[in-house]
Amino acid sequence: MQRKDFLQLSAMGFGALMLPNTNLLANDISASDFLAPNIDVAIKKQLADAALNTAKSKGASYADIRINRYLNQVVATREKRVENVANSESFGLGVRVIANGCWGFAATNDVTKEGVAKAAERAVAVAKANAKFSDPVQLAPQKGYGEVSWKTPIQKNAFEVPIKEKIDLLLNVNSEGLKNGGNFVSSSIFMVNEQKYFASTDGSYIDQDVHRIWPNFTVTKIDKATSKFETRNALCAPMGMGYEYLIPQDSEKLKSGNLILYKNRYHMLEDVRQAAEQVAEKLKAKSIDAGKYDLILDPSQLFLTIHESVGHPTELDRVLGYEANFAGTSFLTLDKWRSKTFNFGNKLVNFVADKTQRNGLATIGYDDDGVQCSNWDIIKDGILVNYQTIRDQAHILGLTASQGCSYAESWSAVPFQRMPNVSLLPGNDKVADMIKNTEKGIYMLGRNSYSIDQQRYNFQFSSQLAYEIKNGAIVGMFKDASYQSNTQEFWNSCAAIADKNDYRLGGSFSDGKGQPSQSNAVSHGCATTKFTGINVINTGRKI
Structure with missing residues (x-):
């Protein structure tokens, strides 16, 4: 096992710490809280306008605001046990401005009109202070899009899938890996949902909903006679998809010799069976x-x-x-x-x-x-x-x-x-x-x-x-x-x-x-x- 793999896999026990977009202001939440709706788009627009108007009144030539909510979940198992289930949420806003030709930025988790106004004031103050030491910013022209939205084209929201269903899948993966010759098997699923709202003085109000998923496993086999071991990780890729990625379709398989590879959908159970056989072959290679x-x-x-x-x-x-x-x-x-x-x-x-x-x-x-x-x-x-x-x-x-x-x-x-x-x-x-x-x-x-x-x-x-x-x-x-x-x-x-x-x-x-x-x-x-x-x-x- 490579050192980076050891660090990665041992870190699974820390759950949310492995997840991207997790910061010190993230909160642990229950899985059911993932399904709670974000604040209404109309309210986000009101908050955005409060920030943009404040920034302009304080001397900003340009301003934008991001009001974002990040949901993260990791489910991790090893052999017959669950190692960790971690759910986290982070919600707040960042205001960015150009004043006196320089960037300024401030962020807060006080998502109120007063909170966004204070953040805008701080961002302008930072920009004016920085301007004494920086060359002027040259922004490429950008038209405003008005009120628009975009969403990852998912078929099944991973956060709506019960945790038990995810655990059952991973424990089945571990079982198949052990049954086919592995001595140790760990597996996990990482899920991210970014709910992003952007507004700027260019006239854009953009609401987006982004989803990503990453299933993974590692199979280890030991040669008891020599104490040597070999491992093989999942051959899948993380994807910008929903839980449908883990619902196999035969049409998504590719064959290369005796190998079965995967395209757009992932056969996790089939991959772990191959992996268990291949680590045995690697020991003799x-x-x-x-x-x-x-x-x-x-x-x-x-x-x-x-x-x-x-x-x-x-x-x-x-x-x-x-x-x-x-x-x-x-x-x-x-x-x-x-x-x-x-x-x-x-x-x-x-x-x-x-x-x-x-x-x-x-x-x-x-x-x-x-x-x-x-x-x-x-x-x-x-x-x-x-x-x-x-x-x-x-x-x-x-x-x-x-x-x-x-x-x-x-x-x-x-x-x-x-x-x-x-x-x-x-x-x-x-x-x-x-x-x-x-x-x-x-x-x-x-x-x-x-x-x-x-x-x-x-x-x-x-x-x-x-x-x-x-x-x-x-x-x-x-x-x-x-x-x-x-x-x-x-x-x-x-x-x-x-x-x-x-x-x-x-x-x-x-x-x-x-x-x-x-x-x-x-x-x-x-x-x-x-x-x-x-x-x-x-x-x-x-x-």
């Missing part, structure tokens, strides 16, 4: 010989390489050096973009940023600047063509509008640039043909340990499962395999991309950035992809 291999990477593994080597380095604040303390800056400097010829990858490689992608974790109707979300090219035919921006960054690229990448993890946090869904467009190949045309390779599935440097360039990634490909066929399992490359070399080695039928989402439920640190959720779509001549090392060690 041969350790890899270091060298050059062709890699065939399943979306459950490749999404993380996309996140680290494409998503983060195309964040404009990293490029500009505004973001450096949390995981570094970016090698994709503006001169590379201005050249219009920078070879990020070969012509097969096309990356799109998309805040509208169905089931995406970063998918929403409008961002925390009140900008309607859309999609745009980042890498086109292998060439760097764009970045990720928000309203006060757009002028740097000569853009006339923001790309809608503003997000704050809670009502008490300041919005800043966060990653949209960043995805590799599918190609026209078949996974079976990729395998058949590989003489010496590795087929890798599932995220595992990784490392990348402070400019998002040199990296190393491993996987949950690694299968040896020899002379066009899968012949067994490897262990201790980790691939090394640099971003430009790696994406120029792309040799084939599977078609849209294989395209799936992966994602991170909790991606950290900023100081003070904030967390957001983001998805990365891709199909199975082949890379040639990649350096693979053996990470095993003798004790």
Whole structure:
């Protein structure tokens, strides 16, 4: 087990502390309280107007307010027992203004007209104080949308599903894992609902209802003769969906050799049965010989390489050096973009940023600047063509509008640039043909340990499962395999991309950035992809 996995799984006992959008002002509540309605939209509008009018009367040239309610639930089990059920709610507002050309921000959980007015006054005072030390803010133009709404297109609200039903599912998962050879099995479901209201002096009043879900498990098997053990985590992705994600449909299965993979719906019981068999195989697997291999990477593994080597380095604040303390800056400097010829990858490689992608974790109707979300090219035919921006960054690229990448993890946090869904467009190949045309390779599935440097360039990634490909066929399992490359070399080695039928989402439920640190959720779509001549090392060690 990797250290990060140990920390993650042991932390399940703390329940709500693992959940995104949980802050010090969150309250523990009962599950039934989740179904209590939020305050009426008409009342939110009255509160918003009180804040906006106060800010303008105190000298603000622009103001916005976010009145947000966050609901979080985690259900965690291990073997035959329930480890934890944690429910939390956080409710409050944040007011942001521009006064004397500078940003100011203040937040409160006093959601009354008096409370919002005081927050607006404080925000203006902060802006005026900051203005003595800051350059003027340049906001991209933004029309007001009037009163609009958006909701994640869920079929079944996860918070309406009884806790007993969730516990029964997880205990069945554990039972199947044990029955099929696992010695230890832990499982969990994390659920988030963001009820967000945004209003601004531009004339927008935006009400949104955002849902996310993340089921997970870990199966561990021990070789009693040697005391060695192997693990395998769930191969599913967290999704911007409701509880329907956990209601299987046969049409959502994909087959790759003897493996059953999942698309849009998740067969948790079936996955844990496979996992129990695979950890037994991993215990007997041969350790890899270091060298050059062709890699065939399943979306459950490749999404993380996309996140680290494409998503983060195309964040404009990293490029500009505004973001450096949390995981570094970016090698994709503006001169590379201005050249219009920078070879990020070969012509097969096309990356799109998309805040509208169905089931995406970063998918929403409008961002925390009140900008309607859309999609745009980042890498086109292998060439760097764009970045990720928000309203006060757009002028740097000569853009006339923001790309809608503003997000704050809670009502008490300041919005800043966060990653949209960043995805590799599918190609026209078949996974079976990729395998058949590989003489010496590795087929890798599932995220595992990784490392990348402070400019998002040199990296190393491993996987949950690694299968040896020899002379066009899968012949067994490897262990201790980790691939090394640099971003430009790696994406120029792309040799084939599977078609849209294989395209799936992966994602991170909790991606950290900023100081003070904030967390957001983001998805990365891709199909199975082949890379040639990649350096693979053996990470095993003798004790």
